[in-house]
Amino acid sequence: MGEILRDYDVLGAFWMTIYLTFFSAIGALVIGTILAVMRVSPVSVLRAAGTAYVNVIRNTPLTLILVFCSLGVLYILEINLADPQSPTSIRDNAIRWAIVGLSVYHAAFVCEALRSGVNTVPLGQAEAARAIGLTFGQSLTQVIMPQAFRGAIAPLGSVLIALTKNTTVASIIGVAEASGLMKEIMENETASFAVFLLFALGFVILTLPTGMLFTWMSQRLAVKR
Amino acid sequence: MNARRIGAIAATAALALGLSACGSSDDGGDAGSGGDSGKKLKIGIKFDQPGLGLKKGTDVTGFDVDIAKYVAKELGTSEANIEWVQAPSPQRETLIETGQVDLIFATYSITDARKEKVTFAGPYFIAGQDLLVRADDASITGPDSLTGKKLCSVKGSTSAQKVKDKYPGVQLQEFATYSECLPALSTGGVDALTTDDTILAGYAAQAEYKGKFKVVGQPFSEERYGVGLKKGDTATCNKVNDALKKAFTDGAWQKAIDDNLGPAGYKAGPGNPPTPDACA
Numbered sequence: 001m002g003e004i005l006r007d008y009d010v011l012g013a014f015w016m017t018i019y020l021t022f023f024s025a026i027g028a029l030v031i032g033t034i035l036a037v038m039r040v041s042p043v044s045v046l047r048a049a050g051t052a053y054v055n056v057i058r059n060t061p062l063t064l065i066l067v068f069c070s071l072g073v074l075y076i077l078e079i080n081l082a083d084p085q086s087p088t089s090i091r092d093n094a095i096r097w098a099i100v101g102l103s104v105y106h107a108a109f110v111c112e113a114l115r116s117g118v119n120t121v122p123l124g125q126a127e128a129a130r131a132i133g134l135t136f137g138q139s140l141t142q143v144i145m146p147q148a149f150r151g152a153i154a155p156l157g158s159v160l161i162a163l164t165k166n167t168t169v170a171s172i173i174g175v176a177e178a179s180g181l182m183k184e185i186m187e188n189e190t191a192s193f194a195v196f197l198l199f200a201l202g203f204v205i206l207t208l209p210t211g212m213l214f215t216w217m218s219q220r221l222a223v224k225r
Numbered sequence: 226m227n228a229r230r231i232g233a234i235a236a237t238a239a240l241a242l243g244l245s246a247c248g249s250s251d252d253g254g255d256a257g258s259g260g261d262s263g264k265k266l267k268i269g270i271k272f273d274q275p276g277l278g279l280k281k282g283t284d285v286t287g288f289d290v291d292i293a294k295y296v297a298k299e300l301g302t303s304e305a306n307i308e309w310v311q312a313p314s315p316q317r318e319t320l321i322e323t324g325q326v327d328l329i330f331a332t333y334s335i336t337d338a339r340k341e342k343v344t345f346a347g348p349y350f351i352a353g354q355d356l357l358v359r360a361d362d363a364s365i366t367g368p369d370s371l372t373g374k375k376l377c378s379v380k381g382s383t384s385a386q387k388v389k390d391k392y393p394g395v396q397l398q399e400f401a402t403y404s405e406c407l408p409a410l411s412t413g414g415v416d417a418l419t420t421d422d423t424i425l426a427g428y429a430a431q432a433e434y435k436g437k438f439k440v441v442g443q444p445f446s447e448e449r450y451g452v453g454l455k456k457g458d459t460a461t462c463n464k465v466n467d468a469l470k471k472a473f474t475d476g477a478w479q480k481a482i483d484d485n486l487g488p489a490g491y492k493a494g495p496g497n498p499p500t501p502d503a504c505a
Contacts, residue, residue: 071405075414090375090396090415171380174399183381186315190342 004185004195013181014202020098020167020177021206025160027103032110036148039111040118042136050111058108062101062169069101070094070173090174098170102163109159117152118144122225150221157214161207178202266302268293269312269326269453273402276427276485277332285309288423289330289450291481292349292472296328296452299468300461314382318342321453328465329453332421334383335502344458345451346465346504349478351496353444354384355422357429359410360439365417367443371395377406377415384420387446403428411437421448426491435488444494462504473498 004010038050057065073079074093081100082092121144129139171180182199186192270289271278278289290309297307312320312331320326321343332352335345356376358365365374372394378385380399388397398415400406406418407428418425418438425440452465472478478498482491 067405070400071408075409075412078412078414087373087394087396090398094398171399172401174380174397180380180399183315184386187381187383188338188386190318190338192315192319 004189004191004198008181008185010178010181010198010202013176013178014206016095016175016177017164017167017206020095020102020170020175021160021164023099024102024106024163024167027099028106028110028159028163031103031107032114033145035107035111036114036118037140037145039115040140040144054108054111057105058112060105062105062166063172065105066098066101066169066173069097073097091176094170094174098167098173098175102167102170106159106163106166109162110156113152113155113159114148116155117148117150120151120223121147147223150223153214153218153221157211157218160214161210164207164210165203264302265306265308266297266300266328267308267310267326268297269310269317269320269329269331271313271331272311273404274332274424274427275431277423278330279427280309280311286485287427288350288481288485289332291485292469292478293328293330295472295477295481296330296465296468299471300464317453321455324455327455328461331453332424332448333451333453334448335451339453342456344454344456344462344504345502346454346462347451347469347501348449348499349452349469349472349501350423350450351494351499352421352423352448352450353494354387354419354446354448355425355444356441357410357418357425357438358416358441359413360437362416365441367441368392368445371417374416375414377409377418378420379403379406382420383448384446388419407434407438417441422491422494423486426486430486430488430491440491447496449499459504466501466504469501 035050035053038046039054041047070093074081074097080089080093081096082089086092125143125147126139129143134142167177168179170177171183174180178199182195185195189195270285270287270293272280272285274287274289276287278285278287294304294307297304310320310326312326312329314331317329317331317333318339321329329343333339333345335348339345356365356368356371364370368391371392375396375398376388377398377400378388380401385397385399388395398406398409400409403418403420403424406415409415410418418428422440422442422444428434429438429440452469454462454465469478472481482493
């Protein structure tokens with residue numbers, strides 16, 4: 001086991017996992033918040049578009065989304081996110097498209113988590129905001145959403161944990177993250193079970209504190225009613 | 226009928242015992258006792274490798290499959306009694322160790338690390354890592370003209386690692402399977418697909434890609450395909466080697482190559498047919 005840690009860049013691979021998780025989480029939070037606003041807005045076209053996005057993306061396998069991003073969009077439509085002439089274009093394109101794919105996929109789940117948060121805000125809050133003359137935008141940003149986020153901490157934590165583990169799918173489009181390195185080590189070494197346990201442990205180390213942090217935050221930040 | 230049924234039950238029981246007796250070296254020997262045409266044999270092959278081991282519906286075809294059928298016949302198992310098991314690259318050692326397969330013919334390169342876990346018969350073929358390029362691309366003539374090019378291979382495979390280590394000026398796109406590299410190669414997103422020449426020839430020979438791609442023909446590594454067996458099973462190993470030697474001399478081996486890889490204009494490289502190693 002010591003040899004494996006010495007010969008392979010296990011920490012570097014997990015760093016890539018964290019990198020993907022971090023940027024995809026930001027992307028998913030931005031897109032997911034926009035979707036959640038669309039789904040609670042008074043405009044029926046926006047509501048329908050938000051619902052359609054969530055239903056289509058949530059019910060499509062992540063593998064399919066990532067292969068589509070890489071093979072379909074990058075290689076067949078030839079839409080590059082990195083300069084194709086640069087000496088690291090393949091690596092950069094793979095990482096960036098993986099972040100796009102992961103963000104797009106998890107945005108659907110973030111949207112639903114936030115919508116459940118919106119439902120924890122009593123209707124009276126929206127009515128009171130309207131009564132004191134706030135517009136839809138103002139009541140959303142000043143009254144509803146701050147409470148909705150605090151009510152949605154626990155489900156958002158679950159989405160983040162799922163996202164951390166789902167970054168392993170990015171190895172199929174060539175991103176050098178943890179599960180990709182695991183496949184490489186298993187190809188070369190024969191201690192496949194021990195290697196598997198090592199990587200499983202790595203993911204537990206990443207996700208267990210995330211879960212505990214979000215549980216603590218959900219209790220601390222919950223709106224006391 | 227009745228006797229056969231009892232025989233089948235006994236075989237199952239023996240297998241179960243073999244599993245529980247985990248690792249005792251004599252129990253695998255019965256796989257090669259020969260003569261009994263009703264004996265079942267579980268053979269691990271690739272299911273997704275055109276020209277080598279491919280499963281379409283219930284049919285299996287390919288070079289590995291033809292050699293496996295020939296060896297099984299020599300071991301006394303008719304084609305109807307072979308059970309084909311999928312043996313993906315990362316699972317091959319485990320399949321052998323747990324007794325889920327008796328023999329593996331799945332582009333299984335003989336390496337020292339693998340020898341610690343399984344016994345190899347053969348080699349029955351010597352392949353080399355090569356390049357598949359678009360038929361109209363004259364800029365790649367071999368491994369030395371790769372600098373600045375974009376290559377495609379399978380994540381974690383030996384070929385992918387070799388490119389990374391030996392040719393640092395090359396960019397490598399890694400996918401889960403070789404099939405995903407082909408569309409990227411045809412649109413020009415990558416310049417070459419690299420892996421064993423046999424696998425490349427298998428893809429080039431597929432009907433939908435005929436004439437679009439060519440194999441460069443400058444192999445830059447040596448992959449010795451062996452037959453994976455339970456560790457320490459020298460008796461079966463010797464029988465498999467005898468069967469392979471017979472296949473080399475009676476034309477069955479050459480026919481298997483011509484039938485499966487011939488359409489791509491593939492010729493077996495130097496060193497073929499190989500001399501099987503002594504069974505250790």
